[in-house]
Amino acid sequence: MAYKKPRLAVFKMSSCDGCQLSLLDAEDELLDVLGGVELAYFPEASSKMLKGPYDIGLVEGSITTPRNVEEIRQIRKDCKILITIGSCATAGGIQALRNWKDVKEFTKIVYASPEYISTLDRSLPVSAYVHVDFELRGCPINKYQLIEVLNAFLNSRKPNVATHSVCIDCKLKENVCVMVAHGTACLGPVTQTGCNALCPSYDRGCFGCYGPMDSTNTASLAKEFKILGKTSFDVMTMFRNFNAYAEPFRKESEANEK
Amino acid sequence: MANEMKKIDKNGLGSIISALLEKGYKVIGPVLNGGAIIYDEITGVNDLPEGWGDKQEAATYRVVKRSDKALFGYVVGPHSWKKFLYPQKTKLWEAEKNNKGFDIKPSNGTAVKYAFLGVRSCELNAIQIQDRVFNNGMFADTFYNKIRKEIFTIAVNCTQAGGTCFCVSMDTGPKAKGGYDLALTEVINESGHYFILDEGSEKGREISSKVLSSEASQDEISAADKAVKNAEDNMGRKMNTDGIKEMLYNNHDHPAWALIAARCLSCANCTMVCPTCFCANVDDTTDLTGSHTERWRRWDSCFALDYSKVAGGNFRTSIKARYRQWMTHKLASWIDQFGSSGCVGCGRCISWCPVGIDITKEVELIRETAKA
Numbered sequence: 070m071a072y073k074k075p076r077l078a079v080f081k082m083s084s085c086d087g088c089q090l091s092l093l094d095a096e097d098e099l100l101d102v103l104g105g106v107e108l109a110y111f112p113e114a115s116s117k118m119l120k121g122p123y124d125i126g127l128v129e130g131s132i133t134t135p136r137n138v139e140e141i142r143q144i145r146k147d148c149k150i151l152i153t154i155g156s157c158a159t160a161g162g163i164q165a166l167r168n169w170k171d172v173k174e175f176t177k178i179v180y181a182s183p184e185y186i187s188t189l190d191r192s193l194p195v196s197a198y199v200h201v202d203f204e205l206r207g208c209p210i211n212k213y214q215l216i217e218v219l220n221a222f223l224n225s226r227k228p229n230v231a232t233h234s235v236c237i238d239c240k241l242k243e244n245v246c247v248m249v250a251h252g253t254a255c256l257g258p259v260t261q262t263g264c265n266a267l268c269p270s271y272d273r274g275c276f277g278c279y280g281p282m283d284s285t286n287t288a289s290l291a292k293e294f295k296i297l298g299k300t301s302f303d304v305m306t307m308f309r310n311f312n313a314y315a316e317p318f319r320k321e322s323e324a325n326e327k
Numbered sequence: 328m329a330n331e332m333k334k335i336d337k338n339g340l341g342s343i344i345s346a347l348l349e350k351g352y353k354v355i356g357p358v359l360n361g362g363a364i365i366y367d368e369i370t371g372v373n374d375l376p377e378g379w380g381d382k383q384e385a386a387t388y389r390v391v392k393r394s395d396k397a398l399f400g401y402v403v404g405p406h407s408w409k410k411f412l413y414p415q416k417t418k419l420w421e422a423e424k425n426n427k428g429f430d431i432k433p434s435n436g437t438a439v440k441y442a443f444l445g446v447r448s449c450e451l452n453a454i455q456i457q458d459r460v461f462n463n464g465m466f467a468d469t470f471y472n473k474i475r476k477e478i479f480t481i482a483v484n485c486t487q488a489g490g491t492c493f494c495v496s497m498d499t500g501p502k503a504k505g506g507y508d509l510a511l512t513e514v515i516n517e518s519g520h521y522f523i524l525d526e527g528s529e530k531g532r533e534i535s536s537k538v539l540s541s542e543a544s545q546d547e548i549s550a551a552d553k554a555v556k557n558a559e560d561n562m563g564r565k566m567n568t569d570g571i572k573e574m575l576y577n578n579h580d581h582p583a584w585a586l587i588a589a590r591c592l593s594c595a596n597c598t599m600v601c602p603t604c605f606c607a608n609v610d611d612t613t614d615l616t617g618s619h620t621e622r623w624r625r626w627d628s629c630f631a632l633d634y635s636k637v638a639g640g641n642f643r644t645s646i647k648a649r650y651r652q653w654m655t656h657k658l659a660s661w662i663d664q665f666g667s668s669g670c671v672g673c674g675r676c677i678s679w680c681p682v683g684i685d686i687t688k689e690v691e692l693i694r695e696t697a698k699a
Contacts, residue, residue: 101615102615216615220613226611229610231631236599237627237628240596240599241599243365246388246405250362250405258592258594289589289592289682
């Protein structure tokens with residue numbers, strides 16, 4: 070039997086499109102990626118939209134509407150391997166800030182006719198609804214990590230996606246620690262790497278775009294931030310960001326809410 | 328011995344750098360960059376951080392302007408020499424698919440001749456400790472040893488101690504006791520600004536013979552000794568190492584471990600800045616077509632959760648278990664494994680811990696109520 074290329078599909082839930090764009094941004098590698106797969110469904114890239122089943126499905130975006138829920142259940146049925154990409158899909162995204170508020174209040178303010186808005190009261194990751202085979206973090210994701218994940222699944226191996234702190238990458242890059250040497254509050258010690266320590270490389274503290282690392286101690290870091298002059302409110306807003314609803318960050322922001 | 332010492336000035340040091348460059352060495356020395364004194368390539372004496380010093384405490388490092396023009400008026404910064412001898416990332420081998428299977432191409436490592444300028448005594452000891460890790464008879468790491476055997480080392484004896492230094496406790500300084508090609512002691516006093524130059528090897532004598540120097544007088548040598556004594560007398564920290572191996576072995580269940588773990592971020596900064604920590608991870612990568620693969624080694628840490636993951640699970644899931652593992656290895660089981668402590672008292676793990684965990688204080692915390 071002739072070898073059939075794996076069928077790849079890319080889906081979008083509630084999100085900004087940035088993560089699926091990362092795939093198109095992978096200019097040097099895109100032809101190799103497309104050479105290895107059959108692009109069956111990727112509305113952002115092609116009007117050719119083939120029906121499932123698919124071998125690999127990439128899903129961007131969080132689940133925020135009843136329609137998202139229906140869609141993601143169908144997508145799960147259609148995809149052998151389901152990979153979620155980006156902070157929205159893996160943690161609920163920046164839109165999860167609404168999880169602390171009454172979403173109906175927002176719709177009243179934003180929309181002229183809020184009665185037409187059908188939305189859930191919380192923005193949740195895809196994994197809250199269906200089984201996910203691999204979660205690729207980041208806001209946005211790192212295109213090299215995305216290629217690595219696709220590469221790994223295409224070659225039937227485990228993806229090399231580290232789950233340790235940003236600090237290790239800072240040290241691999243020989244960055245001088247912004248927290249110790251400049252007194253800048255930095256989420257790097259509790260954040261999963263993936264961005265190649267982008268912000269500390271430019272003397273900024275880490276914003277936590279890749280979410281909590283595998284083993285966090287946010288309370289100890291928050292205490293140190295206060296020694297550096299941050300208020301509880303500052304600490305709350307630092308943790309309540311692109312990965313606000315990821316469990317360790319959610320808990321720490323709530324601990325500093327008062 | 329003492330009357331064989333030479334004296335050079337700043338220009339003489341410049342000539343040493345030039346002589347090394349002429350011999351094909353890549354000269355590495357301290358430079359001011361990013362708000363810290365780090366180790367990087369230099370081409371002359373003007374690259375050195377003249378007139379800069381540093382202030383260090385737990386979780387704090389700041390460079391400060393000095394009132395003099397000292398070239399080595401600071402202690403150790405965030406970098407150590409291990410990044411040159413044992414680079415952060417090394418390709419171990421690669422393989423290419425062919426019709427029958429695959430061809431393995433070994434990696435030859437880095438062919439570079441480094442001259443290290445400004446190696447402190449604690450750091451010389453750290454290099455010797457890593458020698459025992461990477462070249463210990465049973466096991467020799469070809470990548471490490473290839474770079475190691477070519478290095479030229481210019482030690483600098485510390486004339487002041489940093490806030491987190493404790494080399495005196497670890498018997499690793501502040502005066503270099505060997506393992507260098509040349510050693511310098513910087514003296515700044517009413518009679519001028521000069522360096523006492525000590526030749527530690529034939530290679531060192533060859534380089535110093537090309538440099539304009541004078542014989543150091545007894546007074547000048549005494550002034551240098553006094554300066555080193557100043558460092559010795561002003562250690563920022565101390566560690567009581569009496570029976571430390573047994574103490575840690577007997578106290579693996581001490582309540583202090585939980586207190587430390589409540590503060591530890593398990594971010595791995597301490598292990599990255601430690602000049603003796605050597606743990607690595609190995610990653611296999613493939614290209615998209617699956618025809619080319621590479622095996623890479625990169626620095627890893629016993630604080631990373633994945634590091635202690637094995638088939639079937641992870642045997643150090645708590646931060647407490649990982650901190651205890653690191654400190655017990657560094658100060659106790661290292662002695663059984665490699666014949667010496669793994670700690671040289673450089674203080675980096677204290678300064679560069681984002682929450683200021685202090686290995687000297689943690690040892691005391693356990694010792695206070697230790698089980699015999």
